[in-house]
Amino acid sequence: MTQFDAIILGAGAAGLMAAISAGRRGRRVLLLDHAEEPGKKILISGGGRCNFTNLHCAPDRFVSANPHFAKSALSRYTQHDFIGMVRKHGIPFHEKTLGQLFCDGSARAIVAMLLAEAEAVGVDLRCGQRISAVEKPDGFRVTTQSGAFTAPALVLATGGLSIPKMGATGLAHEIARRFSLPLVAPRPGLVPFTFQGAPLELMRGLSGVALPAIARCGKRAFPEAMLFTHRGLSGPAILQISSYWQEGTPIALDLLPGLDAATVLRERKRARPKAEPKTILAELLPQRLAQAMAEAHLPLPRMADLPDRALDALAAQLKRWELLPAGTEGYAKAEVTLGGIDTDALSSRSLEAKAVPGLFAVGEAVDVTGWLGGYNFQWAWASGWVAGEAL
Ligand code: FDA
Numbered sequence: 001m002t003q004f005d006a007i008i009l010g011a012g013a014a015g016l017m018a019a020i021s022a023g024r025r026g027r028r029v030l031l032l033d034h035a036e037e038p039g040k041k042i043l044i045s046g047g048g049r050c051n052f053t054n055l056h057c058a059p060d061r062f063v064s065a066n067p068h069f070a071k072s073a074l075s076r077y078t079q080h081d082f083i084g085m086v087r088k089h090g091i092p093f094h095e096k097t098l099g100q101l102f103c104d105g106s107a108r109a110i111v112a113m114l115l116a117e118a119e120a121v122g123v124d125l126r127c128g129q130r131i132s133a134v135e136k137p138d139g140f141r142v143t144t145q146s147g148a149f150t151a152p153a154l155v156l157a158t159g160g161l162s163i164p165k166m167g168a169t170g171l172a173h174e175i176a177r178r179f180s181l182p183l184v185a186p187r188p189g190l191v192p193f194t195f196q197g198a199p200l201e202l203m204r205g206l207s208g209v210a211l212p213a214i215a216r217c218g219k220r221a222f223p224e225a226m227l228f229t230h231r232g233l234s235g236p237a238i239l240q241i242s243s244y245w246q247e248g249t250p251i252a253l254d255l256l257p258g259l260d261a262a263t264v265l266r267e268r269k270r271a272r273p274k275a276e277p278k279t280i281l282a283e284l285l286p287q288r289l290a291q292a293m294a295e296a297h298l299p300l301p302r303m304a305d306l307p308d309r310a311l312d313a314l315a316a317q318l319k320r321w322e323l324l325p326a327g328t329e330g331y332a333k334a335e336v337t338l339g340g341i342d343t344d345a346l347s348s349r350s351l352e353a354k355a356v357p358g359l360f361a362v363g364e365a366v367d368v369t370g371w372l373g374g375y376n377f378q379w380a381w382a383s384g385w386v387a388g389e390a391l
Contacts (some may be wrong), residue, residue, distance in 0.1 A: 002057055004030040006153040006391040007142050009134075009171065011038035011125060013380035014305035014363025016114040021388025023121030029344030029391075030149055031118070032129045032142065035167045041159070044166070045377070050107035052077040052086065053381070054374035055099035061371045062379065063243050069343040070368045070379060073351070077385035089113040098224075100373045134175050139186040139356065149389070153358045153391050157384065160337025160364040161186055168331070173340065179356045182342040184367040188334030189243040192234035193251070193325035200326075202292060203228045209286045214254040215241040223257055228289075231329065236251050237371050242328060243338060253321040256284060263313035265307055273304030285318075293318070336376055340367045350390035351383055360387045 006022050008015045013034035029039075036351075042050055052332055059071045069215040083101070085094060091113060092104040094164040105198045118125060126146065133143040156172035166360035173183055196205055206228035213226040215237040227235035241251055261284075267305070277298035281290035297314040302305055341361045345353055351366070353373045355357040362383040 001028075001124070002147060002149050004028045004149060004151040006048065006155060007031070007032065007151040008132060008155040008157055009142070009148055009175075010157035010365075011035075011050050011127065012040065012157060012159050013042055013114075013377055014159075014365075015155065016118060017158060017381050017384030018360075018388040018391070019123040019125070019384075021118045021385045023118065023123045023388075024253065025389065027388075027391050029121075029123045030151065031146060032131065032149075033124050033127050034130055034169075034383055035126075036128050038125060038127060039114060041163070041165055042111050042114075042377075043107050044103050045107055046374075048107055049105070050095070050110045051100045051377070052093070052110055053082050053100050053101050053378045055079060055101065057096065057099075059380045060371075061375050062368050063338060063370075064343055064368045066343045067189075069346075069348050072291070072348040073382040073386045074223035074378070077382040079374075081385075082378065082381050085113065085117070086110070089116070098373055102383060111261045116120075124245060128279040129173065134178075134285045136356075137177075142249045147330070149229050152154060153360065153389055155364050155391070156341070156359070157363050157389065158359040158365060160340060161331045162188065162334040162337050162364075164331060168337075176341045176345075176361060176365075179353065179359055181345040181353055181359075181361070184207065184339040184342050186337050186339040188328050188331050189338035189369050190239040190335035190372050191328040191330070191333055192229060193232045193240045193242060193245075194329060195232040195323065195326050196326040198321055202296075204230050204269045205294060206288055206292060209288050210235060211255065211286050211289065211337055212256045212257060216252040216254070217241045217244045217249070220244045226253065227389075229300045232325065233323075236262050236329070236372055238261055239335065243336075243371070245325065245328075245371060246354040247327070248301075249322075250324045252321065255289075255321060257388070258388075261318050262312045265311040265315055269303040269308075269311060273302065275303050277306065294353060301362060335372065336369050337364055337369075340365050349386065351387040352390060360391070362387045364376060 005027040005280035048168040129144040158171040207230045222240035278294035363380040
């Protein structure tokens with residue numbers, strides 16, 4: 001068969017969901033992917049356990065040039081709808097932290113669930129397909145090495161540019177451009193920061209040290225864990241703030257969240273004047289970080305030797321450590337791609353292109369990016385589902 005009601009490019013999270021949603025409505029759906037198996041990012045997600053949604057999903061947890069755009073899809077296919085599907089398939093899961101739902105076992109269960117749902121509604125899934133042409137003579141015609149397929153509707157679900165090693169390509173963006181849909185400049189999101197010079201030297205020495213912190217950039221603040229790496233900074237708090245960071249601007253770190261550091265340091269000096277500064281700091285911070293901070297800022301042997309103003313200066317630094325990232329680790333390490341197909345060009349109800357009837361874009365290809373914590377999959381499920389309802 002070469003004629004379908006809808007052709008979906010990309011059998012990832014959003015494409016599979018669009019196929020299921022359209023298939024349930026009796027549409028004949030062709031789902032094409034160049035990879036040898038579908039849902040590869042689902043398989044590696046959440047450390048192999050797939051953080052498949054978030055209990056606290058809400059539109060304000062997404063980055064987009066239009067912060068209102070995601071509201072419609074997210075309210076019509078919610079985290080509870082997806083949880084319902086997971087329960088229906090008897091997949092055990094748990095809340096890890098901050099509303100993040102993970103499989104108890106392997107992420108394979110989520111892919112198996114989606115494949116079972118797709119098969120049940122007759123989706124024609126073909127992997128290993130090299131898409132060589134997409135044309136619109138009347139409806140849409142997609143050519144692969146297996147031949148040409150036509151349909152009145154085409155869904156762009158090939159995701160963003162993150163992790164090219166896993167098969168990410170800019171196909172959705174390229175096709176969008178060809179149909180004159182505008183793009184918001186793509187950039188890596190949920191990505192570790194790199195540093196240069198003295199900060200990098202310090203961070204290298206602390207590589208592997210993790211601690212709770214608050215990462216800030218502009219008005220945004222994320223209280224989560226952070227990690228020093230041999231190239232700079234990573235960990236959830238850093239990944240979260242990276243999606244709000246603009247090149248050339250600083251970030252600020254609170255390494256002692258919830259603590260009045262100046263008061264605590266002064267009190268400990270009074271209580272234990274003979275203690276070494278690094279010993280006192282190691283009660284508040286991981287040992288290697290405490291030692292590095294003591295060497296850099298408290299160069300005298302005993303707490304009693306240090307004037308209060310030296311303690312205050314260190315406290316201020318620990319509460320607001322301003323750093324200028326040199327850059328990020330780029331698409332090779334970014335969990336997501338910010339930017340993408342401009343939401344102005346799409347209907348928020350159906351994800352259909354306003355100027356090209358029959359052309360849809362869903363998932364990460366669109367300029368909607370979630371926070372870390374299951375939000376990106378929820379956007380993929382929701383946008384895929386509502387597009388499928390309009391196919
Ligand atoms: P996705 O990338 O899933 O699918 C795109 C599909 O299109 C792929 O199957 C690909 O092979 C195919 N394709 C690409 N180019 C093509 C071409 N030229 N021709 C044909 N097919 C093509 N999110 C979350 O909510 N919880 C989590 O736990 C994680 N964890 C995580 C870990 C890691 C390491 C990464 C990189 C990302 C995450 N994410 C995540 C993000 C999440 O994986 C991502 O947002 C969704 O997979 C996006 O779904 P899409 O369907 O839009 O793209």
